[in-house]
Amino acid sequence: MSSLTKPTQVASLSPSQRAWQRFRRNRLGYWSLVIFCGLVVLSLFAELISNERPMIVRYEGTTYFPMVKDYPEKTFGGDFDTTTDYLDPFIRERLAKDGNWALFAPNPYGPKTLNYFAKEPNPSRPTRDNLFGTDDRGRDLLAQLIYGFRVSVLFALALTFTGVLLGVITGAIQGFFGGKTDLAFQRFIEIWSSMPELYLLIIFSAVFAPSIALLLILLSLFGWMGLSDYVRAEFLRNRQLDYVRAARALGVGNWHIITRHILPNSLTPVVTFLPFRMSGAILALTSLDFLGLGVPPGTPSLGELLSQGKNNIDAWWISLSTFGVLVITLLLLTFMGDALRDALDPRKSDT
């Protein structure tokens, strides 16, 4: 054992740490991850980026926080008790008077704000007021894109999470216990996967009031089967490896064998598919919205914008910018997925 005496300088890295280092070495994938995470974090603070209410208003010696609190128009010298429309040229004028000031978000429109004071007819082309133009109801397109991106990504994250959870649990049960359990579960999956998903969605959206939660539940019910098959195959392979047999011979219980020995070694396909599942989920939501079966009306959504773009073919800015956002999002996810797949490829070495 001459190698025993060899001094080692490098710290020990677990297989997942080594995979992470391989991932980092893929610059395209790594920067895609960084940019994507940046965009998601930014979109989480969308209210600070794109909002029709100013963050802080200083009006006649008093400080107001319209972003968190409603103030009637009368507060700022208007005529009505209704909530102030801060885009109203009259209010703007009052806020700009001596000593008064208001700090607006960089894009002073919310996702639902109708710009009643647009200088052009709806849908308005990109102007100084609406940088990306407006849609056919006069809502600012940039605001819609920011909020729509957020909805899509959060929805995709939630759908991926539930899909992974269900897929791993069902796959683990089938693969670990095998035999009759496996047989019964496989037949159930065959029946379940032959249900027409789209028709069920149409039926359910007719029966229940459409909501994002309902959509999430319905899509989750069908989104776990592919992953379940992969996890099942990994479990079937891993459970007959010698280290599992050795653990059995040591008297380790089933639960510990699953969680400590087989599961960590079976997650490679799960991790590899995460970005692809995300992009699949984003596309699914977009297409359902496009068909009008998705999120409830009024929710900012990329699919709904695409549908508007189709209906207003002259308003190129709607379809072009939405298309751009979708392509960038999906491309980032695909680059990440490719890099992840390479990093987790067992045939690749560290060199």
Added chain:
Amino acid sequence: MSSFRTPLLDVKGLRVSFGGNEVVKGIDFSIAPGEKLALVGESGSGKTVTALSLLRLVTNASLSGSARFAGARMDGGQTPVDLMTMPEQALRGIRGRDIAMIFQEPMTALNPLFTIGDQIAEIIQLKQGLAPVECARVAIKLIADTGISEAARRARSYPHQLSGGQRQRAMIAMALACKPKLLLADEPTTALDVTVRGQILDLLTSLQKEYGMAVLMITHDLNLVRQFADRVAVMEKGLIVEQGPTAAVFANPQHPYTVKLIDSKPLRDVAEALAPTPAAPLVDAKGLGVNYPVPLPGFRGWFGKGQFAALKQVNCQVKPGQTLGVIGESGSGKSTLALAVLGLLTFSGELTVMEKTWSSNTQQDKDMRRTLQVVFQDPFSSLSPRLTIEEIVGEGLLVHFPELSTDQRREKVVDALADVGIESAQLQGLLARYPHEFSGGQRQRIAIARALVVQPQVLVLDEPTSALDVTIQKQVLQLLQRLQRDRGLSYLLITHDVDVIRAMAHDVIVMKDGEIVESGPISTVFDAPSNDYTRTLLKSTE
């Protein structure tokens, strides 16, 4: 061989590297026409890469040096060509016709979708341009030459329909289809059972004589070299450290590595059994049987499954402080026996381990699990790749001694590792390391430590050394012998290697097709075998 003749192949300064990592570091050797040269070394010594690079079959490697080959038939054959620099297209003419190759694993080297007759005929058609009917006829003759009975019928068989030995014969027939001047044989017998190995070697020897071709045999098996080769070249870490006539090298090895290799036959160093021991056996099996379900052919397979008896009516006893050796070829049911004794398979018959039997309840079996531990064959799959050494070795303690504190547990893990010769003083941060950082021999030691940490009385050793290099094998066997002497452990040793049994066992069971063909104390079975099968098995390693 006469040194006046021009060598058939003359290799000078051959270097092979993969992305800056040099695996063959400038080697020189030559083969005379009709000579049998053996290239010997352990795994990773670069011997297979050397053979593959002679035909430039290694991908992504940069080659340098020269390999002058004087047997190319296309230009009269007398002017030597350099295999390293000649154009790919010309080299393609040499491959398979003037230099042929046979591989270790015939199952993967043959195309599963074509009959072996078609595969051999394809070579003949490609290289000699005969008519298809003629090719088929020649193919059948070649198959018959390699000693396969009913050659015409076998030519229509697919690889999976043949036995391992027949497949390797078919590979040889394919390699010899164009009567090559040089045959590269890469571990041609390693994947085969011991009784078949001898036959294949005899076949190669007789065909070599008949065809007058030179053979470059790549192997790690010194028995084979001794029987087969005229000359031997010993490779270590990409360098040829010694070469010369076989008899001279074996009689008087010069290089320390050669000495070590030749000296690697395991020695017997165990406490011999005295008079018949009165103590009760630790493991006692009576009429043990294991059946596997197998699909029935045809329509009946829709409704039921057949039974394949992997183990039939096996009786065996493991005595305290002694080793019961189980020897047999692949498919003889010896590993099934190990799994049944460990209670990892459902079995019929009677089995007691220290007067207890397996239930299917994990909690109830806990004490039995502690007394009976296992070491598996493949050190690469027997350690979970995502656990640290501390977690792997300490796992048994978590199950059987949950009252230990973390520090006490760590202490026991370190002790167990030190017992098997893995010292934390030499390996920084040993406990936090992962299995991939250890060599095969070290991993096998860790696997032994994992079994020992719960202080078992019986170890089931399922081919504990067959995945290891010969020198490492010897060290691991010495370790097992020491542990037996120090701790009075009993072993159930499963192996296909007669040398290992000879070095370790007190009692022997010889198995074939799930049945015991002969059993008894090692002296009786090995010195005076009563069964024909035992005799062939013993003869194959002499």
